[in-house]
Amino acid sequence: MDDRTLALPLYEALANRIAALVDDGVLRAGMRAPSVRSFAAQHGVSLTTALQAYRLLEDRGVLEARPKSGFYVMVRPHQQRALPTVSxxxxxxxxxxxxxxxxxxxxxxxxxxxxxxxxxxxxxxxxx
The missing domain is CATH 1.10.287 (Helix Hairpins)
Structure with a gap:
């Protein structure tokens, strides 16, 4: 981790990692993100910290929460398909x-x- 990551709260650093995975195409639009529990276990953080990271990503428009289903990667404006045009x-x-x-x-x-x-x-x- 670099100095900027160390200065951030833990939930924000985790959110930045997930956002980087989305930007790099590892997590694509429409894919289900890991559950909050599995994410917390993978990174050795509390459920509260993991949930804070996911909520931050939801506020940034990276993830969306679907009731009783989990968190999913949202389609970003630059990922949307262009409308068909007339020849x-x-x-x-x-x-x-x-x-x-x-x-x-x-x-x-x-x-x-x-x-x-x-x-x-x-x-x-x-x-x-």
């Missing part, structure tokens, strides 16, 4: 070049839904 030829054809990515994505999904409805409406009724 450039379609955007030029429809005159959508100046619209935002979100507006183009909404239009794309609307056209997909309309096509699905059209396909569904053209089906022949089953004979029986």
């Amino acid at each position: 450039q030829p379609l955007a030029r054809h429809a005159g959508l070049g100046q619209q935002s990515r979100v507006q183009r994505a909404v239009l794309c999904w609307r056209s997909i839904l309309c096509a699905a409805r059209l396909c569904h409406s053209q089906r022949r009724p089953a004979r029986g």
Whole structure:
């Protein structure tokens, strides 16, 4: 441990270790974090200290508590998938070049839904 870690409260140092595991990809978004009891036993700390570390990570947006299930790694904004976009030829054809990515994505999904409805409406009724 370096000098900065020694100056921190124990629960904060433990929280920083878990945050580093998340940042390094060892714990990925959606994964269940070790239980508070097993974490406390692994690191030789009290349940209170382990719970303080997990609560700190919850406050930082690294973990989320799920009732009767445990703590899970949250999806961070830089880990979220980008919205689908309309291809450039379609955007030029429809005159959508100046619209935002979100507006183009909404239009794309609307056209997909309309096509699905059209396909569904053209089906022949089953004979029986």
